[in-house]
Amino acid sequence: MSRILMLLFVVAVVAVVVLGVIMFVRASATRASEARAAVADNPREILKRRYAAGEIDEDEYLRRMSGLSQDW
Structure with a gap:
């Protein structure tokens, strides 16, 4: 019984x-x-993906990235 x-x-x-x-x-x-x-929703990551996918050109990418870097 004790074994059980x-x-x-x-x-x-x-x-x-x-x-x-x-x-x-x-x-x-x-x-x-x-x-x-959380990383995927980061505006910089979205911008990088759009540039890599060819949705925006380099000028647009740099302009928008610069805008994200500014302190408002």
């Missing part, structure tokens, strides 16, 4: 550890995703 209780205890501990690891990994992935979204 010990086995149940070990299974319960393993289950708690596995659930803890799963929760930690999911939380880390969520934070990383939010950080990437």
